[in-house]
Amino acid sequence: MNVVRGARPSICGLPPRDTESGPAAAAKLGFVKVNGSNAIGLEGSGKSLGLRGGVDGGSRFVRSIKAMEDPTVSFRTDCAAISGTNLRQMSTAGNSTNIVWHKCTVDKQDRERLLQQKGCVIWITGLSGSGKSTVACALSQGLHLRGKLTYILDGDNVRHGLNRDLGFNAEDRAENIRRIAEVAKLFADAGIICIASLISPYRKDRDACRALFPEGDFIEVFMDVPLNVCENRDPKGLYKLARAGKIKGFTGVDDPYEPPLKCEIVLQQTERDCVSPSNMAETVISYLEEKGYLQA
Numbered sequence: 001m002n003v004v005r006g007a008r009p010s011i012c013g014l015p016p017r018d019t020e021s022g023p024a025a026a027a028k029l030g031f032v033k034v035n036g037s038n039a040i041g042l043e044g045s046g047k048s049l050g051l052r053g054g055v056d057g058g059s060r061f062v063r064s065i066k067a068m069e070d071p072t073v074s075f076r077t078d079c080a081a082i083s084g085t086n087l088r089q090m091s092t093a094g095n096s097t098n099i100v101w102h103k104c105t106v107d108k109q110d111r112e113r114l115l116q117q118k119g120c121v122i123w124i125t126g127l128s129g130s131g132k133s134t135v136a137c138a139l140s141q142g143l144h145l146r147g148k149l150t151y152i153l154d155g156d157n158v159r160h161g162l163n164r165d166l167g168f169n170a171e172d173r174a175e176n177i178r179r180i181a182e183v184a185k186l187f188a189d190a191g192i193i194c195i196a197s198l199i200s201p202y203r204k205d206r207d208a209c210r211a212l213f214p215e216g217d218f219i220e221v222f223m224d225v226p227l228n229v230c231e232n233r234d235p236k237g238l239y240k241l242a243r244a245g246k247i248k249g250f251t252g253v254d255d256p257y258e259p260p261l262k263c264e265i266v267l268q269q270t271e272r273d274c275v276s277p278s279n280m281a282e283t284v285i286s287y288l289e290e291k292g293y294l295q296a
């Protein structure tokens with residue numbers, strides 16, 4: 001029995017760092033806290049480990065860490081394999097020259113096995129007020145209840161931080177969309193189902209995002225809601241301000257919205273036909289199920 005206890009073993013002559021502690025460090029060592037006591041997962045032992053998570057309204061999921069059941073998973077201890085430095089290939093990306101891609105032995109598939117899902121991005125596009133944020137939340141909730149890990153990148157929210165330097169002219173919108181797509185790509189690589197909800201009004205910007213992802217991993221969802229419905233909702237009073245000329249370049253008023261010509265999912269709503277956000281979320285979840293994204 002290979003029980004790892006105490007401080008991390010030293011790697012390449014570096015002394016063990018006793019500053020590393022907490023759940024992340026414990027997880028690295030194979031320790032996971034279950035109901036307050038330390039349970040130990042054993043590499044290659046064929047034993048699974050119960051983990052409690054996904055709490056909602058009193059219901060709990062008990063899931064097992066598949067990686068720990070997988071006899072092919074083993075720790076590499078040689079420096080080259082761990083650091084990935086045996087794969088040196090100089091490249092250039094944008095203004096960055098002489099850069100080297102660093103590859104790790106733990107990859108996307110390993111993370112997906114652990115999470116029992118496939119990393120991807122659900123890209124929700126549509127007019128302001130079309131219900132993007134609402135459906136993003138409903139979707140996140142629906143997937144969470146199924147024990148799936150999601151993260152929402154909402155245009156409005158990301159503009160409070162990472163994209164606070166950007167406005168709403170075409171160039172800034174393109175940069176806003178590009179950055180969110182790059183972040184979504186990192187989340188997808190982490191094995192997470194990333195939900196991006198932003199107007200993303202221009203087709204060519206959305207197509208550029210799609211090109212960043214492997215085939216199938218960019219799932220474009222169009223909120224097909226007529227402008228008058230969005231304008232009647234106007235929860236933030238922005239259409240009113242735009243019509244009064246107090247906001248310039250407002251999407252749908254004096255800046256264009258280009259609907260997708262071909263996308264994976266259309267969530268349609270008319271004045272008469274009111275579909276609930278949870279029904280819309282179910283449509284997306286069915287798609288994910290059918291395409292195999294809810295399993296590793």
Ligand SMILES: Nc1ncnc2c1ncn2[C@@H]1O[C@H](COP(=O)(O)OS(=O)(=O)O)[C@@H](OP(=O)(O)O)[C@H]1O
Nearest residue numbers: 128129155156168173176198199200201249250251
């Ligand atoms: N000029 C203009 N046009 C459109 N929207 C505007 C504008 N100015 C501010 N807002 C508010 O910003 C939110 C849109 O941000 P996004 O990052 O989704 O926009 S974009 O994808 O870069 O076009 C958008 O949020 P939602 O209503 O949730 O879509 C608006 O609240």
Ligand SMILES: Nc1ncnc2c1ncn2[C@@H]1O[C@H](COP(=O)(O)OP(=O)(O)O)[C@@H](O)[C@H]1O
Nearest residue numbers: 127128129130131132133134233235275276277
């Ligand atoms: N399926 C729906 N049916 C009726 N109203 C909705 C629906 N989805 C969203 N809404 C309402 O429409 C308004 C705009 O929704 P929101 O999610 O903020 O849109 P967006 O993020 O596209 O700007 C909100 O007041 C919300 O409650």
